[in-house]
Amino acid sequence: MATTAPTGSPPSQPSLTHSPPPRKLTSVKALSESPGLSSIPSIYTFPKQPNHEPVSDTKEPIPTIDFSLLISSNPDERSKTIRELGKACGDWGFFMVTNHGVPERMMKAMIEVCREFFELTEEEKGECEGKHVLDPIRYGTSFNPSVDKILYWRDYLKIFQHPAFHSPSDPPSFREIALDYSKRTRGVMKEIVRGISESLGLEDKYVEKASNLENCLQIMIANLYPPCPQPELAMGLPAHSDHGLLTLLIQNDTVGLQVLHKDKWVNIHPIPNSFLANIGDHIEILSHGKYKSVLHQAVVNDRDVRISIALAHAPAADAAVSPAPMLLEDGQNPLACQAMKYKEYVELQQSNKLDGKSCLEHIRNRGI
Numbered sequence: 001m002a003t004t005a006p007t008g009s010p011p012s013q014p015s016l017t018h019s020p021p022p023r024k025l026t027s028v029k030a031l032s033e034s035p036g037l038s039s040i041p042s043i044y045t046f047p048k049q050p051n052h053e054p055v056s057d058t059k060e061p062i063p064t065i066d067f068s069l070l071i072s073s074n075p076d077e078r079s080k081t082i083r084e085l086g087k088a089c090g091d092w093g094f095f096m097v098t099n100h101g102v103p104e105r106m107m108k109a110m111i112e113v114c115r116e117f118f119e120l121t122e123e124e125k126g127e128c129e130g131k132h133v134l135d136p137i138r139y140g141t142s143f144n145p146s147v148d149k150i151l152y153w154r155d156y157l158k159i160f161q162h163p164a165f166h167s168p169s170d171p172p173s174f175r176e177i178a179l180d181y182s183k184r185t186r187g188v189m190k191e192i193v194r195g196i197s198e199s200l201g202l203e204d205k206y207v208e209k210a211s212n213l214e215n216c217l218q219i220m221i222a223n224l225y226p227p228c229p230q231p232e233l234a235m236g237l238p239a240h241s242d243h244g245l246l247t248l249l250i251q252n253d254t255v256g257l258q259v260l261h262k263d264k265w266v267n268i269h270p271i272p273n274s275f276l277a278n279i280g281d282h283i284e285i286l287s288h289g290k291y292k293s294v295l296h297q298a299v300v301n302d303r304d305v306r307i308s309i310a311l312a313h314a315p316a317a318d319a320a321v322s323p324a325p326m327l328l329e330d331g332q333n334p335l336a337c338q339a340m341k342y343k344e345y346v347e348l349q350q351s352n353k354l355d356g357k358s359c360l361e362h363i364r365n366r367g368i
C-alpha cells in the first residue's frame with residue numbers, strides 16, 4: 001500500500017516538509033521481466049484524465065530551431081532565428097534543436113551507458129538509491145514512491161552534474177561519457193537561453209545573470225520505461241512541467257513523449273540526432289508568463305524498452321528568480337510570484353506528488 005502525502009498538505013498544495021524515505025520497491029525493470037507477467041499490479045493502474053482531449057493526430061509539426069543559425073555571425077540569420085525561437089517558446093514551449101554540434105556518437109554513447117546502468121543487478125543499482133531529494137545521485141522507481149498513490153511504469157537515475165559533477169562508479173565508463181556530454185550540452189543550453197532572453201526583448205545575458213547561470217544546477221534524469229503488458233492502463237510519467245530554465249532531452253528510437261498543445265496531447269516523434277528542448281517553470285516566472293512551461297507526459301508500450309535522458313538546466317541553487325521588471329505591464333504586481341531559492345523549489349517539487357504545474361501555482365498563491 002502506498003503511503004499518503006504528508007498530513008495537512010492537500011495534493012495541489014505542495015509543502016516543504018521532508019518526505020519519509022522511499023519504500024523499498026521492485027524496479028519496473030525487474031517487474032517487467034517476471035516470468036509470465038500478463039497484467040500489471042493494480043498499484044500501477046493510472047486513472048484516465050477526463051479533462052484533456054485524446055491524443056491528436058495533428059500534422060502541425062513541432063517547431064525546429066537550427067542551432068547553427070542561432071549562433072551565426074550573420075546578424076540577419078541570427079535575428080530571424082531568435083524570432084522563430086520566441087515563437088516556438090510562446091506557441092509550444094517545446095521545440096527540436098538541430099545542427100547543435102554535439103556529436104551523434106556522444107549522444108548514443110550516453111544512452112547506451114544509461115542502458116548499461118539499468119542492466120546492473122538490483123543490488124548494484126541500489127548503491128545509488130538516494131535518501132533525500134537533494135542527494136546528488138538518486139536511483140529509484142516511479143516518481144516519489146513515498147507519496148505516489150499510483151506507481152509509474154518508470155525507473156530513473158538522477159545525477160547532479162553541475163556545478164559539481166557526480167557520477168556512479170558503475171558502469172566504469174559512465175563518468176567520462178557523462179562528463180563530456182554534460183559539458184557540451186551546457187554550451188548548447190547557454191546559447192539557447194541567450195536567444196530566449198533576446199526574444200523577450202531583454203539583454204542577451206539577462207536570464208543568464210538573473211539566474212547565475214555560471215553556477216547553474218544541471219541535473220541528468222535518465223528514464224527507463226520497460227515494456228508493459230497493459231500499456232493502456234499504466235503511465236510512465238504523469239502530466240507535469242519541468243522546473244528550471246531549459247530541458248534538453250534525447251531518447252532511443254522508441255516514442256512515448258506526449259506534449260499538451262492547444263488542449264490536445266500530441267505524440268512527439270523526434271528528429272534523429274536532435275535535442276528536444278522545453279522551457280521550464282523558471283522561464284515562465286522570469287518572463288512573467290509570456291512564455292509558459294508546458295505539460296508533458298510519458299506513455300508506455302508493450303514491445304520496446306524506451307530510454308530518455310533529460311538534462312534539466314536550472315538557476316544556481318541559491319538564486320531566487322523573479323519576473324523581469326521590464327516585462328511587467330502597468331499595474332502588474334512584480335511580486336505576484338514569490339521569489340524562492342531554486343533549491344527550495346526543487347525540494348518542493350521532488351518531495352511531493354508530480355502534479356501538473358502545482359509547484360508554480362503554489363509559489364504564485366503565496367505571492368506577497
Ligand SMILES: O=C(O)CCC(=O)C(=O)O
Pocket residue numbers: 221223237242249251256257296297298308310
Ligand atoms: O521520457 C520522456 O520523454 C519525458 C521525461 C520527462 O519529462 C522528465 O524526465 O522530466
Ligand SMILES: [Fe+2]
Pocket residue numbers: 240241242296310
Ligand atoms: Fe519532464
